[in-house]
Amino acid sequence: MPLSERKKQILRAITHDYINSAEPVGSRTIARRYSLGVSPATIRNEMADLEEDGYLEQPYTSAGRIPSDKGYRFYVDALMDPHKLNEAEIRQVQSTLRGEHSQMGELVHESARLLAFLSQYTALVVAPNLSHGAIRRLQLIPLDEWNVLLVLVIDPGFVQSHIVETTRSLQVEEVARINDFFNRRLFGVMAADISSTLLGEMREEVRDEALMAEALVLLGRGLGSLNKEQVFLDGTIHLFNQPEFKDIDKVKVLLNILDNEKVVWDLLNDTLGNSGIRITIGSENPHEGFQHCSLVTASYELDGHVLGKVGVLGPTRMNYERVVTIVEYIAANLSELLTDAGR
Amino acid sequence: MPLSERKKQILRAITHDYINSAEPVGSRTIARRYSLGVSPATIRNEMADLEEDGYLEQPYTSAGRIPSDKGYRFYVDALMDPHKLNEAEIRQVQSTLRGEHSQMGELVHESARLLAFLSQYTALVVAPNLSHGAIRRLQLIPLDEWNVLLVLVIDPGFVQSHIVETTRSLQVEEVARINDFFNRRLFGVMAADISSTLLGEMREEVRDEALMAEALVLLGRGLGSLNKEQVFLDGTIHLFNQPEFKDIDKVKVLLNILDNEKVVWDLLNDTLGNSGIRITIGSENPHEGFQHCSLVTASYELDGHVLGKVGVLGPTRMNYERVVTIVEYIAANLSELLTDAGR
């Protein structure tokens, strides 16, 4: 049975109040602060109903009410109003992200900082999986007798470089020939597709040439480290400002979990391919340890392909209205910037 | 007046005990745990003397004693025994640092992780100041009509790359000519020395060639971002395990300070040029906010030049014997690896 309009108003009021104060909310407070035109006693009756239906809970007998995970879920889905970023905040995003970034990786890092700063919660960002990007340029640069630098530029401008050892010194013309061959064959190819089959084909083509075969080995070695997905964390310090984490042990547990890149990656990517904003509330989260946390994530994309994720982690009592707006805005900006960079 | 041998023994015993237990140490404990051959009463008398001389202090009347900053200083300078790393630890350092690092920067980052893990305190590392490294290779790679990638390899293998916009599309031969000119003129030159004078000279040489002049502008732009020194922090989580930081506000203050890269940099570098191990205890630290912390730092070097610093930050009640050994060992390993890489 759907909630009456008045119940919705009360649930919204309690959620708002609790998000601001972190204190259980009583019927008097609601009656005083939100003019619903009814007395505390009436609100008390409604609250009892809402609790019975699972939207609210009581930390202990005769305390005020706080929203349950189900309550937050309903609030997020049906009750909250979108928050507007103000002029200064928009300007800050624009200038920070559009500033000079000598490397694309820096842009992603910067996004995490911005996200943490604006939301005042902890920001999580997964850097693009480069193995799904198209190769734009691939070049060997001889350094000295035994070392060459393999530089890989992947759309829309991510640069990876690896120093690799060679078994013999390469001549300038040889390097030129290799570079030429590589770029002719690999321009525009998705890095992940280079795997065994394509390398095999190329090996066929150059069968008779020891030089090229060796170059292919170098390439393979360089591509190997491409799959590593980087996770950026920022603003863990904001956890301490939340009263629910005033107990130092809780923060310790959380930080220990977040130290594990794999976990953070899973956290953000169990929704891979799923674009748009996504909110995970408390117990909805599969990873225990985040039972009292909520996560708001969004993807950033290039040409319709999900490149990576940005997210904000905070207590379930998080300011969803604001966080959703911020995450959405930054993800959109990132997508836009990456697309522009590829032009 | 110098301390008697017995006073030294007692000071050492108290320091050891306090480092282990974090509890003020009483005369009975000392008599029981360390066989000095005297009764608690005698020890009490000696402790009273040590307090009068400023080596010990009492948190409150009729509690045990704890070392003062002066006490720690004396301990560090004259009393402590060097700690030996065990087999497993040595193997771990070797394998972690000597493992595959596609980029030198990763090596530095890895050192911070290792330092934090082994010491169980917070690790601080300043990455090498590249502007003092010799240029080994410098190369433009055309990406598309408007962008080229400037790749800079600096001894002993640090790679920096920047995408720069050009005002016009460059021909293949032009790029080759530029690369050739650059490497001929700049090989082995210290990045910092490229500044205005050398660029000016080069500009003279190519005065009549618009192409080269433009290339020089690109180079200047790329070099600009070289001065930025990166600071790595790791193991901040270990702060929480220290009883002196069980008060969440203290940790918050500390983390807020550490968030500021400039401060961390200053912290490590007020000893720049000064090689060897350095220990800063509590109030010896110029930055207030670190009044209850100690810092153990060492430089890592290349060819006798200080490249950067590694350090460990913990409470004044830190295990100096162990930390000093670890910091020394890792700094030495880093120096060695960097030197080897340059061969």
Add this chain to the structure above:
DNA sequence: GGTTAGCACTCACCCTAGCAGAGTGCTAAC
């Protein structure tokens, strides 16, 4: 003169009891 036992004293820490305050559920009246 240095060392030791004995003793009174101090102070943090822990536990308990009591009190105030916020908020509830229930009942009865509107």
Add this chain to the structure above:
DNA sequence: GTTAGCACTCTGCTAGGGTGAGTGCTAACC
């Protein structure tokens, strides 16, 4: 269906007393 009144519950705070670790001092001892 709504509201006022009231008894009840539970937390958080404060004050008081007991405990224990450790000291400084004094006097006796070698």
